[in-house]
Amino acid sequence: MRIPPLYLTLLLSMLGLTARAQSPAPATQTDPRKAQFFTQDVTNFWRAFDAWQTGQPGNPFAELYYKPASPGARILLEKNGLAHPDSLLRVVQRRHADYARVRPATLRMAEAIPQCKKAFAALKKLYPSAVFPPVFFAIGGFQVGGNSVALGQLVGAEMNDPAAIAPLVTHEAIHAQQHIPYKYKILLEQCLIEGSADFLAELVSGQPAGGANYDYARGREPQLWREFERDQNLGEDDSFALWLYGGQRPAGRPADLGYYIGYQITKAYYDRASNKGKAVREILNIADARQFLTQSGYAERFK
Numbered sequence: 001m002r003i004p005p006l007y008l009t010l011l012l013s014m015l016g017l018t019a020r021a022q023s024p025a026p027a028t029q030t031d032p033r034k035a036q037f038f039t040q041d042v043t044n045f046w047r048a049f050d051a052w053q054t055g056q057p058g059n060p061f062a063e064l065y066y067k068p069a070s071p072g073a074r075i076l077l078e079k080n081g082l083a084h085p086d087s088l089l090r091v092v093q094r095r096h097a098d099y100a101r102v103r104p105a106t107l108r109m110a111e112a113i114p115q116c117k118k119a120f121a122a123l124k125k126l127y128p129s130a131v132f133p134p135v136f137f138a139i140g141g142f143q144v145g146g147n148s149v150a151l152g153q154l155v156g157a158e159m160n161d162p163a164a165i166a167p168l169v170t171h172e173a174i175h176a177q178q179h180i181p182y183k184y185k186i187l188l189e190q191c192l193i194e195g196s197a198d199f200l201a202e203l204v205s206g207q208p209a210g211g212a213n214y215d216y217a218r219g220r221e222p223q224l225w226r227e228f229e230r231d232q233n234l235g236e237d238d239s240f241a242l243w244l245y246g247g248q249r250p251a252g253r254p255a256d257l258g259y260y261i262g263y264q265i266t267k268a269y270y271d272r273a274s275n276k277g278k279a280v281r282e283i284l285n286i287a288d289a290r291q292f293l294t295q296s297g298y299a300e301r302f303k
């Protein structure tokens with residue numbers, strides 16, 4: 001995800017979005033086998049889409065998609081700027097071919113659920129205090145791929161390949177366990193939050209962390225570290241664009257290289273720890289990012 005979960009939650013609650021859901025929020029689950037995954041909204045979307053395509057008068061999305069929507073789908077729609085069914089109808093009118101193209105993939109989202117539950121179970125074994133917020137699959141307007149909010153995880157099914165779901169959901173599930181105070185409000189902290197989520201997701205899912213950022217970093221680690229060492233104390237008024245959350249970057253430089261750096265620091269910390277269970281607890285509860293970096297011994301590799 002691109003927006004720090006704390007900010008997103010604050011933002012949503014300021015907008016009154018988290019409180020407006022009609023049905024009560026599902027309880028956060030402590031048993032990974034009982035973790036909840038909601039896919040009905042995807043089915044409902046296509047029911048409405050077909051009704052629209054076959055010429056049902058009015059706006060079928062109002063009755064068939066918005067009215068029965070889960071609380072997660074409501075938030076996802078709001079985050080897409082589609083709080084009103086007529087806004088969605090306008091997007092569908094403009095982009096119906098794009099929707100039709102992704103339809104088969106959206107209907108296969110449920111295939112990822114067993115893999116997610118397997119990763120959740122592995123996480124529980126590694127970290128017995130783990131909790132599992134519900135996961136909501138819904139369809140928006142090609143704006144939001146995934147986000148964590150107080151209610152749980154939201155997945156924009158129209159923006160994801162089924163194969164990418166388990167890594168995404170596992171990464172977000174790690175965020176749900178993190179208690180990492182944003183103490184110094186610096187780049188290093190954000191990169192540790194993201195990179196350690198990637199690292200632990202890899203550990204519990206067995207799927208290596210990857211993406212354009214990891215591909216780019218291969219063979220460039222010393223150079224990237226030197227750049228990061230210079231930038232690690234960038235604060236809230238500075239641009240994080242070279243490392244996180246999009247923005248202007250030099251040509252050829254991928255987004256989110258900060259995930260890679262955070263991953264490597266976390267891995268160094270974990271690798272040198274003799275008690276791995278304790279290390280996982282510490283990684284999920286990094287009280288002081290600067291101290292964690294020192295204790296990881298990562299920087300010493302480049303001296």
Ligand SMILES: [Zn+2]
Pocket residue numbers: 001002171172175193194197
């Ligand atoms: Zn994240």
